[in-house]
Amino acid sequence: MHTLAFLDPGHFHAALTLRERNPSVNDEIMVYAPPGRELDDFLGLVDAFNKRAERPTGWRATVRAGERSLERLLDERRGDAVVLAGRNDRKMALARRLHDAGFAVLADKPWIVRPDAVSDVRHVLSGGAVAVEIMTGRHEITSIIAERLVADRDVFGEFEVDHVGGPEGRGDAPDMAPHTPQRSEHAGVAGRAPRPPLARTGTAGPAIRLTSIHHLEKVVNGAPLRRPPWYFDLRVQGDGLADIPTHLVAQAQRLLASRGRPTDRDLELVAARRWATPVPRALFHRVTGLDAFPVELRDHVDGDTLAYFSNAELSFRLRGVSVVVATRWDLTEPPGGGDAHSAVVRGTRSQLRIEQGPETGFRRRLFVEPRRDLSGVGAALSHALATWPAALSGISAVATPDGFELAIPDRLRTGHENHFPLVLDEFIRTIDGGAWPDDRAADTLAKYELLARAARRA
Template identity: 30%
Template sequence: MKLQAIGVAIISFFLAACAGGNREKTDTQKDSQPMFTGAKGEVRIMTLDPGHFHAALVQKNMYEQVDPTVYVYAPEGRDVQGHLALIERYNTRSENPTTWLEKVYTGPDFLEKMLSEKPGNVMVTAGNNAKKTEYILKSIEAGINVLADKPMVISPEEFPRLEEAFKLAQEKGVLLYDIMTERYEITTMLQRELSLLPEVFGELQVGTEENPAITKESVHHFFKYVSGNPLVRPAWFFDTQQQGEGVVDVTTHLVDMIQWEAFPEVTLNKSDVQVLSAKRWTTDMTPEMFEKVTGLATYPDYLQKDLDNDVLKVYSNGEINYTLKGIHAKVSVIWNFQAPEGTGDTHYSIMRGTKCDLIIQQGEEEGYKPQLYIETSEEDLKAFAGFLYNAVEGLAEKFPGITLEKVSDSKWKLNIPDEYKVGHEAHFGQVTEKYLQYLVDGKLPEWEVPNMIVKYYTTTEGLKKAME
């Protein structure tokens, strides 16, 4: 660590500045917690058991604050080899190649090895979700900052351990944060911005279970392309005891966006959530489909429980209807095997206001690209249009180039320049940059930790309800 090379007086200065500014720390924390100042290479990443391509996407670009040497601890096998292959692809690409140096340890004691050697100060994990909560808790216990892919927990039984990890992180002065990429998707950002303008949106409706005030729906695909190449998924991805069911996996993003948009920067509590109903259903995969996406000709033993005449039944789909501070919300996720040619994962969202609805659609009409619409039922359309055009003109100061296009007398769409449509993979870098700044600040925003707890409470309680 670079601070080891700095004089005692400078260390004392920085410690005093941190204690007096960004956070209060106990004497034990002052001795054990490394300081982050934004200096070059001061963040040293340890990647733990990377079984999902999201771990590599954190390293798709370089960061001045992050040391190029990354320490990988994992069991031997296809997961870690696939991760290293992706990093090598980034290092050798013709345009803007990265310069990561991966130092790899593989062995059955990989977790214990990382905790004992501790060559880094930030642990990144994306992989087998059944193990993730344990990885997070043990890393926090060791005084290591954690940047974790979603979901951080997949079962109601494990949820208290995640709560414990957050409590311990506060005590030790380390930051535990999950990778919420969808906050950086431009149509979602603008949907949120417009919902904060009462002259356009009014107030968020209360809604009903049948007609929620806010709905988020996501369609994903098992077979897809990542960084221009077919994605090979590990077999355990299709075991919901390891990956998690749909209502605790992708819905993490959807619940997060509902909290982030409907109650921006409001500190939430578990008591604000009431799960009304939930359901789950399977995506069926043939042996041919399974081989195409995993490269395996046979099902492993742990998937035998999910077979019906050689067809694999994966409980990857789900829906949760709930209220958050009395507002009715619905999240749902669907996994298909493969998207039609020219399409991909899609997202639908609607926020129902007292003056208009803000709708994100991504269907054929939109060329399978997210498009934000504004639709009103106001009687005085001329007055509403005036408020709307003024609002978009104001937003254009923050997002230059956005324009409004009339679709019908009561409906408009927001035209967004391509420069803002950076894509899902780029969002991982944006989240990482934000996390690096939080390390320098020495804290997360006050509402982030309580709201992460509420988010995972919602998904795990949703699973309980769906299993009833």
């Protein structure tokens, strides 16, 4: 059995790892953090899991509240694995201290907010105690299915070879910048960079295009999410290139890895840029509880608006395959909605497309769109579905005007918040398995080396 310790759990992802019980983890958890709202919010969410009507958990938190959290954790050693999900500016320095002391570490993304911190990433992934990144996308069902389809040459073919270029190019890249009303209304926000044209690709676009839209004001576990004020400080949280691209680059790596290609090498940066979401003071108050912007943010404040550089676009080549990833943060989650996501993966036989947004009821849908030989691709798809393991049984192909949509049973749609306990379980099994570092370590290091280069360029 393993005992988990939580060190300064300032981000709600820390608590989400405890959303379900784990048979290999003791119910008693250790928590080391200074007293205050961040600690209270963490304990409140864990308590909500314990008290829910269905599948209640039984976590018992032993709290060591006070300053010098790391030193007290190292002195007491009341656990063998540590979860880190809080301030990003010191995350990898903490991970390195824990790693060198023999603790296994499960750390939320992003691991770096400054390019020079990549040396700490390299250190903790070089061997010794296990160090794993919280990557929930590995457990999202449409991503899992897409990886299987890309691996099937009769369905997908080969990756399209195309040019991916910088801002001077041409192509079909979607505008991930804030919507036009926001741009015109807040055009004079202090500290806001001019918005250059998007990185463009060839006429048909890159082989892999991944986009996502998130929201600063949202609901988690049925309650409004409260964010710490430092979340809006780029020196602590990181900017748009540091955060969500960690998921999107990893998704591109998994797609290529499904073809048996090593994805820890040959990552070539092409272009990178970032831009701001204007955050009104009223929304900042609702999300953080503070009436005014902290003095630490004053360089990016103009009147009642904060320029939050949370948006980014990154284009690169991975083993010669062109990839564009883009992410944007909007203000408030739409009623009945949530995050939006889009993926287009272009093969020589078919194109895979994943859509999640208002037009899909914020439910991810996966399409297979043959580029030629409709009947041949359809037959190959039917054969593939019939041979997949029992865990994926019940998936079927439904004809659409452009090809096929995969109908996915509800039992396989577990939802984003439910992926965090799966990440924890995978982490525990990695500790028990003894084979470390593995391919994930090499891929994680390659990803952060790419993002460090992007940060320097942007």
